[in-house]
Amino acid sequence: MRLFIAICVCRVLYFIGRLIGKGTAKPGDIARIFCPKVLNRLKFDGKIICITGTNGKTTTSNMVTHILRKNGFSVINNSFGSNMLGGITTSLLTNCTFGGRVKADYSVLEIDERWLRFLVKEIKPDYLLITNLLRDQIVRNCCPEIVLEKIKMGITPGTTLILNANDPVSQQVSWGNENPVVWFALGENERSTKECHSGTNDAKVCPKCMHSLSYDYYHYNHVGSFHCENCGFESPKADFIGTDMDFSEPSLAVNGKRVKLGFDATYFMFNTVAASAICVTAAGMELEKVLSFAESFDIGVTKRYEELTVLGRKCQLILTKQNPASVDQSVDFVSEKEGPRTLIMISNNMFHTEHKDVLFMYDVAYENLKNVEHIIIVGKRRYDMAVRLKFADIDMEKVQICDNDGDIRSCLEKTEGNIYVMTSSVFSNEDKFLEELRKL
Numbered sequence: 001m002r003l004f005i006a007i008c009v010c011r012v013l014y015f016i017g018r019l020i021g022k023g024t025a026k027p028g029d030i031a032r033i034f035c036p037k038v039l040n041r042l043k044f045d046g047k048i049i050c051i052t053g054t055n056g057k058t059t060t061s062n063m064v065t066h067i068l069r070k071n072g073f074s075v076i077n078n079s080f081g082s083n084m085l086g087g088i089t090t091s092l093l094t095n096c097t098f099g100g101r102v103k104a105d106y107s108v109l110e111i112d113e114r115w116l117r118f119l120v121k122e123i124k125p126d127y128l129l130i131t132n133l134l135r136d137q138i139v140r141n142c143c144p145e146i147v148l149e150k151i152k153m154g155i156t157p158g159t160t161l162i163l164n165a166n167d168p169v170s171q172q173v174s175w176g177n178e179n180p181v182v183w184f185a186l187g188e189n190e191r192s193t194k195e196c197h198s199g200t201n202d203a204k205v206c207p208k209c210m211h212s213l214s215y216d217y218y219h220y221n222h223v224g225s226f227h228c229e230n231c232g233f234e235s236p237k238a239d240f241i242g243t244d245m246d247f248s249e250p251s252l253a254v255n256g257k258r259v260k261l262g263f264d265a266t267y268f269m270f271n272t273v274a275a276s277a278i279c280v281t282a283a284g285m286e287l288e289k290v291l292s293f294a295e296s297f298d299i300g301v302t303k304r305y306e307e308l309t310v311l312g313r314k315c316q317l318i319l320t321k322q323n324p325a326s327v328d329q330s331v332d333f334v335s336e337k338e339g340p341r342t343l344i345m346i347s348n349n350m351f352h353t354e355h356k357d358v359l360f361m362y363d364v365a366y367e368n369l370k371n372v373e374h375i376i377i378v379g380k381r382r383y384d385m386a387v388r389l390k391f392a393d394i395d396m397e398k399v400q401i402c403d404n405d406g407d408i409r410s411c412l413e414k415t416e417g418n419i420y421v422m423t424s425s426v427f428s429n430e431d432k433f434l435e436e437l438r439k440l
Contacts, residue, residue: 006035024082028089039122053131116154134325185238259291324363340417347385374415
């Protein structure tokens with residue numbers, strides 16, 4: 001009876017939430033009051049795929065869902081990105097029968113790194129994909145090693161691990177257990193560097209012997225091809241590898257099979273290889289078919305990437321969390337474009353709780369923006385960002401500080417070229433500014 005009541009309560013609250021534009025996590029949280037550990041009482045007809053990691057969770061889980069559905073499978077996915085227990089509970093209870101049976105072929109669940117250990121107390125994943133472990137929200141997570149230890153607490157026997165061979169931190173999840181492991185990676189490409197150009201590198205030391213870790217090349221931050229000259233620790237051979245990247249007309253080859261992409265960022269190519277690995281491994285699909293379906297995936301469904309026209313100019317939104325590695329990649333994405341470019345930087349407080357933390361700014365290599373022609377700063381922490389850009393030796397003559405959202409038109413009229421909008425938090429008050437931008 002408790003299960004039935006929890007399902008009914010969750011569905012009613014979810015319906016009400018949809019009407020007012022909210023309600024992705026709260027219905028699940030309240031349902032859990034009526035029936036604690038409610039997920040433990042569900043019966044799954046299909047397989048459970050969990051996707052976690054610092055960057056790329058939402059995009060990868062949505063891509064996996066898209067590919068599986070295109071192949072004819074029924075899939076449940078918390079695509080709205082509410083990835084803690086409440087959000088996952090909402091997704092499952094609104095898609096199961098009133099008797100608690102989940103009839104989908106696959107449940108693709110994006111899960112926050114720190115919450116995986118709680119989720120597995122109720123449901124056991126058949127497959128666990130970890131995209132990467134990078135420095136993220138230092139006030140909340142401290143360092144990647146602490147998040148790594150929390151993830152290790154969520155590894156259950158028999159779960160197949162899909163891990164990033166280019167990340168020396170997250171691959172440590174496979175140590176000390178007998179879980180099957182499938183490795184994915186991205187090969188060296190024109191954007192790879194011999195030195196780390198990102199603001200952070202949290203894997204300078206070999207995690208096995210504590211000697212210096214050597215890199216053949218970096219993709220970004222501490223992700224790349226590495227080896228330890230002292231103990232032999234190195235990047236494992238990848239089962240799925242992306243090579244022959246073309247960034248002008250975005251495409252790459254996964255295990256030699258070509259796939260066209262809708263977005264040319266390095267991390268999106270990583271996501272594509274990771275999604276391919278999970279679909280082949282978990283669903284037994286042929287790689288060629290997986291890649292053909294991946295080509296039709298719309299990255300805009302994540303709501304963090306969008307293209308629009310502003311004042312007759314092409315405008316691209318790149319919305320990220322206050323995550324140094326993620327912001328670094330956004331910085332590189334803009335700096336690598338051909339000019340003239342206008343970059344709008346939305347700098348706000350951390351999350352909806354208004355934590356006034358600007359430490360992450362000093363973990364981002366804003367120095368790489370020196371070649372960008374025009375920069376406009378908006379948001380509650382706009383002056384903090386201006387100070388950070390001054391420390392980065394950016395020419396402040398090309399920087400405008402926009403104090404009011406309504407002044408963005410006059411600021412943009414002083415610039416030229418394509419417009420890029422980069423945020424450092426998708427959970428604050430960006431919507432109001434973006435509404436003003438869409439009116440132009």
